[in-house]
Amino acid sequence: MRLTQGQFSFLPDLSDDDIRVQAQYAIDNGWAVSVEYTDDPHPRNTYWEMWGHPMFDNPDAAAVVFEVNECRKEHGGKYIRVIAFDASPGWESIRMSFIVNRPKDEPGFRVVRQEVDGRAIRYAIESYAVREPEGQRYA
Amino acid sequence: MNDQNDIEKPTTVDLAAAFEESGVRDILQELDETMIGLAPVKQRIRETAALLLVDRARQQMGLSSETPTLHMSFTGNPGTGKTTVALKMADLLHRLGYVRKGHLVTVTRDDLVGQYIGHTAPKTKEVLKKAMGGVLFIDEAYYLYRPENERDYGQEAIEILLQVMENNRDDLVVIMAGYADRMDRFFNANPGFRSRMAHHIEFPDYTDAELDQIAAVMLNGLGYRFDQGGEKAMAEYIRLRRAQPHFANARSVRNALDRARLRQANRLFNEAKGPLDARALSTISEPDIRMSRVFQGGLDVDRKPVAGAA
Ligand SMILES: Nc1ncnc2c1ncn2[C@@H]1O[C@H](COP(=O)(O)OP(=O)(O)O)[C@@H](O)[C@H]1O
Numbered sequence: 273m274r275l276t277q278g279q280f281s282f283l284p285d286l287s288d289d290d291i292r293v294q295a296q297y298a299i300d301n302g303w304a305v306s307v308e309y310t311d312d313p314h315p316r317n318t319y320w321e322m323w324g325h326p327m328f329d330n331p332d333a334a335a336v337v338f339e340v341n342e343c344r345k346e347h348g349g350k351y352i353r354v355i356a357f358d359a360s361p362g363w364e365s366i367r368m369s370f371i372v373n374r375p376k377d378e379p380g381f382r383v384v385r386q387e388v389d390g391r392a393i394r395y396a397i398e399s400y401a402v403r404e405p406e407g408q409r410y411a
Numbered sequence: 412m413n414d415q416n417d418i419e420k421p422t423t424v425d426l427a428a429a430f431e432e433s434g435v436r437d438i439l440q441e442l443d444e445t446m447i448g449l450a451p452v453k454q455r456i457r458e459t460a461a462l463l464l465v466d467r468a469r470q471q472m473g474l475s476s477e478t479p480t481l482h483m484s485f486t487g488n489p490g491t492g493k494t495t496v497a498l499k500m501a502d503l504l505h506r507l508g509y510v511r512k513g514h515l516v517t518v519t520r521d522d523l524v525g526q527y528i529g530h531t532a533p534k535t536k537e538v539l540k541k542a543m544g545g546v547l548f549i550d551e552a553y554y555l556y557r558p559e560n561e562r563d564y565g566q567e568a569i570e571i572l573l574q575v576m577e578n579n580r581d582d583l584v585v586i587m588a589g590y591a592d593r594m595d596r597f598f599n600a601n602p603g604f605r606s607r608m609a610h611h612i613e614f615p616d617y618t619d620a621e622l623d624q625i626a627a628v629m630l631n632g633l634g635y636r637f638d639q640g641g642e643k644a645m646a647e648y649i650r651l652r653r654a655q656p657h658f659a660n661a662r663s664v665r666n667a668l669d670r671a672r673l674r675q676a677n678r679l680f681n682e683a684k685g686p687l688d689a690r691a692l693s694t695i696s697e698p699d700i701r702m703s704r705v706f707q708g709g710l711d712v713d714r715k716p717v718a719g720a721a
Pocket residue numbers: 445446447448449487488489490491492493494495496625628661662665
């Protein structure tokens with residue numbers, strides 16, 4: 273099941289050139305661009321691992337593509353995303369977020385039903401991948 | 412940069428029009444007008460510009476698709492205009508569409524190499540990322556290589572540089588600058604660099620007459636002028652200074668002029684009895700130059716000691 277989160281996730285995978293153009297849009301707007309990765313694709317997993325520092329002073333987005341590729345070398349079997357922060361409101365607000373790398377197999381999510389308080393049911397979703405310990409998900 | 416597939420390829424090319432439209436002509440003209448002397452350098456840059464213009468036309472017509480290698484070495488003594496020309500080169504490459512932004516990032520060994528294990532790679536990559544879209548100018552690049560210390564971290568920076576110069580040819584151009592002989596030895600010991608350098612430009616020392624002219628142009632740029640005595644003293648200064656150690660061509664001239672302005676200000680302050688006119692405030696006279704230690708056989712120091720020098 274193909275993970276759809278953030279921007280462009282219903283489109284075919286972005287090429288490096290696509291990534292560069294999108295990241296350049298963020299840079300030209302004065303937003304700081306970061307690369308992050310995770311092997312826990314739950315939609316409420318907001319904080320992914322940071323790959324290096326946010327990039328504040330790189331005028332050209334080739335720098336972002338460079339870091340994406342560095343990150344792929346080490347975490348190519350995981351999800352990698354690019355996000356852009358806008359600090360101008362006085363806090364960091366996310367303006368852009370898009371997936372740039374995904375595992376070969378994406379097993380998807382299952383629904384967990386929990387009976388509580390008599391007949392009431394609580395629903396949760398859980399990624400099949402997280403049933404394996406960290407580091408062993410996605411082969 | 413290579414999305415020509417869906418665009419119809421032109422069948423002819425008007426090089427003269429491309430020369431005008433790209434703004435290359437303006438840059439070459441500016442180079443000619445603002446930089447005194449440097450005839451061989453200007454010639455090489457004109458040739459390089461022509462080559463790149465033709466290369467671009469060939470790409471547009473589908474005759475070639477490879478990005479040409481654009482890394483360069485600028486060799487010459489201090490103060491011969493390498494950094495200044497690198498700025499113009501960045502602009503030129505930008506106008507020709509070979510780099511996307513056209514900024515120049517100037518670094519030395521200390522900006523690339525760290526102090527302890529694990530420090531160098533991130534430092535070098537930071538610099539490379541900053542330079543992407545433009546030109547990375549590595550001054551005195553040979554200090555990266557210190558064979559006498561086999562665990563020198565410079566080697567790590569060299570390896571990353573070589574990789575990025577090869578894999579990211581579309582993203583940045585590297586110019587390495589320094590003394591010709593040391594650069595030669597550096598390239599001999601690191602053939603990877605030599606094979607990645609497409610253009611070598613040599614910067615000759617300026618003649619005395621050229622330095623006289625540079626002095627006049629610089630002073631004019633600062634809003635001053637020489638009177639007759641001042642001009643003559645400056646010419647003498649240049650000839651004396653050249654014979655001294657650490658002479659740095661146009662930089663020595665710039666430094667001498669900065670000191671002369673200081674002395675002029677002091678002189679005006681001490682001597683002036685009444686109101687001074689614009690002319691007095693902007694004239695450099697004989698004593699402003701002659702007070703220099705150079706005339707007593709002393710030394711004006713023009714080069715900051717090199718940080719990485721062994
Ligand atoms: N041909 C020239 N005409 C006018 N000014 C020059 C010329 N060459 C160098 N300069 C000036 O001399 C100074 C030193 O030049 P720079 O480019 O830093 O030399 P390098 O990098 O070779 O040490 C700068 O202030 C520059 O503007």
